Amino acid sequence: MNELTPDRFDAGPALLAPELVLLPEGPAREHAAVVADGVFTAVGPLERLRREHPDLTPVALPGHLLMPGxxxxxxxxxxxxxxxxxxxxxxxxxxxxxxxxxxxxxxxxxxxxxxxxxxxxxxxxxxxxxxxxxxxxxxxxxxxxxxxxxxxxxxxxxxxxxxxxxxxxxxxxxxxxxxxxxxxxxxxxxxxxxxxxxxxxxxxxxxxxxxxxxxxxxxxxxxxxxxxxxxxxxxxxxxxxxxxxxxxxxxxxxxxxxxxxxxxxxxxxxxxxxxxxxxxxxxxxxxxxxxxxxxxxxxxxxxxxxxxxxxxxxxxxxxxxxxxxxxxxxxxxxxxxxxxxxxxxxxxxxxxxxxxxxxVGLGALTGEIAAGRAADFLLVDVTVPELRPSWDLPWELVRLADRDQITAVVVGGRLRLWKGWPTDWDGRALVERAAEVGREVVARARITRAHPVSTEHRARNGAR
Known part of the structure; x- marks a missing residue:
């Protein structure tokens, strides 16, 4: 099986084989999903999908949960x-x-x-x-x-x-x-x-x-x-x-x-x-x-x-x-x-x-890992100390998971972020330009605050 690489999602149809797939009824092991033309074309047991798609080499995603965005x-x-x-x-x-x-x-x-x-x-x-x-x-x-x-x-x-x-x-x-x-x-x-x-x-x-x-x-x-x-x-x-x-x-x-x-x-x-x-x-x-x-x-x-x-x-x-x-x-x-x-x-x-x-009106389009839905999904690292050992993954995702565990973000079948940053445009340059322009916009805006910013608040009230 091939290991996941950032450009894997632009290489055509893919049979994704993660450790877990988050289905509506809960997380499932030994499951997989086929992504083609921006949608999930099949979701189910890995062995069945391998038989049905002999032309696709499964992309192994050990230690990852594939879940809806x-x-x-x-x-x-x-x-x-x-x-x-x-x-x-x-x-x-x-x-x-x-x-x-x-x-x-x-x-x-x-x-x-x-x-x-x-x-x-x-x-x-x-x-x-x-x-x-x-x-x-x-x-x-x-x-x-x-x-x-x-x-x-x-x-x-x-x-x-x-x-x-x-x-x-x-x-x-x-x-x-x-x-x-x-x-x-x-x-x-x-x-x-x-x-x-x-x-x-x-x-x-x-x-x-x-x-x-x-x-x-x-x-x-x-x-x-x-x-x-x-x-x-x-x-x-x-x-x-x-x-x-x-x-x-x-x-x-x-x-x-x-x-x-x-x-x-x-x-x-x-x-x-x-x-x-x-x-x-x-x-x-x-x-x-x-x-x-x-x-x-x-x-x-x-x-x-x-x-x-x-x-x-x-x-x-x-x-x-x-x-x-x-x-x-x-x-x-x-x-x-x-x-x-x-x-x-x-x-x-x-x-x-x-x-x-x-x-939001898109229930027929996105929101779950299912055949016919848009391939909008996350690959989440579940090997972190907070989730090992795992006893109740849904509860653990609610209370223990965070965005640092997101390895990949895919929208419409295209890889958009890899380990927190865009793969096809300069995210860091955008952040710097937005910071520059943001200072100019705020300086012009007639914003009225009821309370001071935190450093002024501390100065007024005294450090205890």
Missing amino acids: FVDAHHHLTQVLGSSLAFGEPSEIFRRVWIPLEGELDEESAHLSAKLASLQALRGGFTTVAEAGTRAPVDVEAVAAATREAGLRCVLGLVCNDVGEPGTTPSEVLARAEKHLARYEGDDLVHASLAVSIPEAATERTLRDTAGLAREAGAVVQIHVNEHLASVERSLVRHGVRPLEHLDRAGALGPQLLAAHATLLTAAEVELLRGRGAAVSYNPIASAWKGDAVAPALTLAQTGVRFGLGTDGTRGDAFRLLDAAESAQRIAYGLTMGDSSCGGGWTWLEHGTRASADA
């Missing part, structure tokens, strides 16, 4: 140049940090930001991200081109706000939305999506019409929903109902909706989500860093509400996201009721991969 169900790719400026800040930082920052982006800096964020995501094991829509005053193709160049699959949102946008009519918004959905038809990596920042940012007509367009196109509409107490209260004052209820009243609540955050849900709203078939992005790190609450993800799972895991642009490390997803549920809900399982480990793997792909 993770799907980030909620990201903001054009905010990465100022990521840590939001650390230690109260909620609704989009008004004081993100809108000013994105407002200073031009074509080059928006492209650099999106490509840097894409590199971070790939390094962390994400093969797909859902971009919630940039507010940068640029053509969204700058973001699309960046993800395409990096080799990251992207569900690309176009912001369709028409409230508080002078001169913007619902008809104009709808026309732009139609063009955006048509623009990326047939694109290998970019999948069009629509977006509304929050329900109050669009008229009821636009909420209804964008939902209809998305349903017809098989796309999703990404909307921040029930994220903060302030947003719930604004909706109650302005519309007499909570944000999710407002979407339902407008005819915008359905299978096409990807509700970002949904941390503040009543029992009636959970049932509303289930009944309408809407999906949620559970963003536990965002809850820990700037949120008012933790979405009741286990309740969503138990009641049949669709949901995926999202970073909200916090950090591009999928294994740490799994850990945060489980830990947040344990602290917020499990400890108070004596639930020591909190999803049993597998729940978070499932909702970081296959269920997350479903939530």
Whole structure:
């Protein structure tokens, strides 16, 4: 058998024979996968695939797990140049940090930001991200081109706000939305999506019409929903109902909706989500860093509400996201009721991969190692001290694994990263250029922080 080399995936059809394959039902030994033309053409017992494909020499991958790439169900790719400026800040930082920052982006800096964020995501094991829509005053193709160049699959949102946008009519918004959905038809990596920042940012007509367009196109509409107490209260004052209820009243609540955050849900709203078939992005790190609450993800799972895991642009490390997803549920809900399982480990793997792909509208395309699915996968080194001996690999991946164990990241059958860095473009040069441009962008942006940076905070409060 041939040993794996970085150029092996560009050599045509391959029969990959790892130590373990992560299937929907769990990790399997003596299994293999055939990759050809960017998809898995066969998955099953190694000996059977050897017989069925005598022309292929198995590529031995000792000590490696072949698993689906993770799907980030909620990201903001054009905010990465100022990521840590939001650390230690109260909620609704989009008004004081993100809108000013994105407002200073031009074509080059928006492209650099999106490509840097894409590199971070790939390094962390994400093969797909859902971009919630940039507010940068640029053509969204700058973001699309960046993800395409990096080799990251992207569900690309176009912001369709028409409230508080002078001169913007619902008809104009709808026309732009139609063009955006048509623009990326047939694109290998970019999948069009629509977006509304929050329900109050669009008229009821636009909420209804964008939902209809998305349903017809098989796309999703990404909307921040029930994220903060302030947003719930604004909706109650302005519309007499909570944000999710407002979407339902407008005819915008359905299978096409990807509700970002949904941390503040009543029992009636959970049932509303289930009944309408809407999906949620559970963003536990965002809850820990700037949120008012933790979405009741286990309740969503138990009641049949669709949901995926999202970073909200916090950090591009999928294994740490799994850990945060489980830990947040344990602290917020499990400890108070004596639930020591909190999803049993597998729940978070499932909702970081296959269920997350479903939530962002790509469930038929990616998210699992199965024949007919896109060859979006990771090779993870399982010989590290933390995973030897191994007794319960799903739990171990959730609590012990990290991105340093990822040997290879493959998207659409092409090797995109090898041991953390791109194989066909200069990732280090991008990082240096993004750092240079990022300093210029932040210097121009009128960012307002409620708290000082950490070194100033230490000086003010004194070292103890």
